[in-house]
Amino acid sequence: MLLRFRAWRRTRPFWAGALLVLSGAELLVVPLSPVTVLVSLGLGGLAALGIGLALIAAGLFLWFLPSARHYVSVNALILSVLSFAATNLGGFLLGTGLGIAGSAMGFGWTPRETPGRAPGRRPADRALAVVLPALLVTAATLSPGAAGRAAASSAVPAAAAPPAVTASRFAPRGFTLAGVGEVPTARGPLRVLVLRMRAASLSDYRLTTRDGTAGTQLALAARSLELRGDVTLYLTRFRGCLEGILCLTFSPDTLPVPPVVPPFVFMTDVRAEQALVTADVIRADGLRLRALPGV
Known part of the structure; x- marks a missing residue:
């Protein structure tokens, strides 16, 4: 079992995805903490919820759709930078830092070439990759600038x-x-x-x-x-x-x-x-x- 997991991990930017998942989780947890100095912008801190879930989704994309890593990493980088302004300074910089590091690692990861097998992209990858822009738009909608109009x-x-x-x-x-x-x-x-x-x-x-x-x-x-x-x-x-x-x-x-x-x-x-x-x-x-x- 361990050998199979190790083989699976080596065929995708696993640690980049892990950092993005941790970044999203940290952004979700910070507004729920008992710290009394937190600033909640927008309606009930919905920006933290939207950006955190989107970063977690980006990490899962890197795990299960590694061929879309460049596209996913760019969107995750935008979300990570946006979190600094919208969610308690990006979870006191920790969430933003993890997100930027995970995005950079995901973008720079290179798969191992298998002899006799031409690199390609499955049609399902492109179809599923379009889900991430929807998450980005959702996070932007929940950000203070848009949520404040209600x-x-x-x-x-x-x-x-x-x-x-x-x-x-x-x-x-x-x-x-x-x-x-x-x-x-x-x-x-x-x-x-x-x-x-x-x-x-x-x-x-x-x-x-x-x-x-x-x-x-x-x-x-x-x-x-x-x-x-x-x-x-x-x-x-x-x-x-x-x-x-x-x-x-x-x-x-x-x-x-x-x-x-x-x-x-x-x-x-x-x-x-x-x-x-x-x-x-x-x-x-x-x-x-x-x-x-x-x-």
Whole structure:
């Protein structure tokens, strides 16, 4: 039995397939771990599920369809690189590293030539190889950029002109880029970007209304603002610098591609247009409110 397995293993890129299977399994396991700093992008981390299953399928392709190794390896490499942006930095780099190594080994593997037998490809190989692009499309569909478009709308009315918000630091916990939705206003529905999280803290919080129909505007300021519970932000625009380094702008029509969000996430120099915010608990330290002349 062992000799037969060894002979079978030597006729295909076995270790390349094993690395891809391990890579996919690692991407699937990481979101299920009890680590509390994980960032889940998209609807429930579906990107990790799609990419992980696709990498496992790619590894099985290398085992059972070695003649399609070049085609499979290129697709697996794309998925491995995509996982870095979509699934907790590629499972904290381990899943991405295993996937890239397995793809390279699979692409570079050369079969042993059998004397008197011309190399060829079975028709079934080509027919079955087309399944992998379908898996790639499925993984891309489950990635944050596509999954985010299915966000639920809010039933709470919001201001027609969203207030302008600034903060020197924004630190969410359990951050999820839920996608695009709508909030009702007196002037009709307003498209918003929906961010969900378990809690968030903002430093040097400033909010200024932009609706001058009442003749005055309100300016609200606080040294710190704490949001806890089921926190949801509805924003028409959101700009900030991840870890104080990488500055990105989010909007309902121009989501960053790919949306790279580190696991220990915080943002500096935040500027947003906040249509609505809901939370179980909102606590402000040093709250100040004053009226400004209407514009």
